[in-house]
Amino acid sequence: GQNIDQPTEMTATEGAIVQINCTYQTSGFNGLFWYQQHAGEAPTFLSYNVLDGLEEKGRFSSFLSRSKGYSYLLLKELQMKDSASYLCAVRAPNDYKLSFGAGTTVTVRA
Amino acid sequence: NAGVTQTPKFRILKIGQSMTLQCAQDMNHNYMYWYRQDPGMGLKLIYYSVGAGITDKGEVPNGYNVSRSTTEDFPLRLELAAPSQTSVYFCASSTSAGGSEQFFGPGTRLTVL
Numbered sequence: 001g002q003n004i005d006q007p008t009e010m011t012a013t014e015g016a017i018v019q020i021n022c023t024y025q026t027s028g029f030n031g032l033f034w035y036q037q038h039a040g041e042a043p044t045f046l047s048y049n050v051l052d053g054l055e056e057k058g059r060f061s062s063f064l065s066r067s068k069g070y071s072y073l074l075l076k077e078l079q080m081k082d083s084a085s086y087l088c089a090v091r092a093p094n095d096y097k098l099s100f101g102a103g104t105t106v107t108v109r110a
Numbered sequence: 111n112a113g114v115t116q117t118p119k120f121r122i123l124k125i126g127q128s129m130t131l132q133c134a135q136d137m138n139h140n141y142m143y144w145y146r147q148d149p150g151m152g153l154k155l156i157y158y159s160v161g162a163g164i165t166d167k168g169e170v171p172n173g174y175n176v177s178r179s180t181t182e183d184f185p186l187r188l189e190l191a192a193p194s195q196t197s198v199y200f201c202a203s204s205t206s207a208g209g210s211e212q213f214f215g216p217g218t219r220l221t222v223l
Binding site for chain 2: 004008033041042043044045048087089096097098099100101102103
């Protein structure tokens with residue numbers, strides 16, 4: 001089975017940095033995805049990690065440690081439009097299905 | 111290129127009624143998925159398909175059925191609607207490549223009263 005944990009809520013100030021952690025205990029691992037979901041909208045893809053290390057994409061970075069079952073999503077230079085839910089999802093080996101965490105709601109304040 | 115489309119956007123059903131949620135994609139993706147999302151919860155997989163004519167159950171299939179007669183379409187059927195099926199339903203698609211992301215439709219907000 002898959003057990004994926006994320007904090008429920010985080011609040012940060014515009015221009016600051018926020019780090020969203022995701023820990024997973026799964027029956028196998030073949031990649032970790034981060035999705036962004038604005039209220040009332042569909043999830044959209046942010047990042048994919050399958051090897052250990054940091055992947056940087058503009059203001060967003062994602063880190064993976066497979067040995068620790070741990071990932072984080074780093075949002076830098078926060079903007080009001082970054083207020084959204086951030087979903088961590090894990091894929092098992094030889095599988096294409098994703099198991100999602102409950103999501104972390106980030107609120108950016110002026 | 112419309113991506114993944116879903117109809118309807120909103121629907122209210124009475125207990126015991128049936129309906130079909132439509133999903134279509136124009137990206138020639140082999141893999142398609144149906145999820146439900148309850149308030150404050152992550153996405154739960156209902157059914158998925160790896161190609162036309164092939165479907166399988168996900169985590170929460172009870173009360174639902176699917177079919178996949180073409181690559182493009184993947185309708186979800188609710189039989190005998192129950193209040194527990196009140197949720198937002200998302201359809202998604204992806205290629206078969208290892209790191210491929212899933213593309214999501216805009217969702218259908220269903221209320222069963």
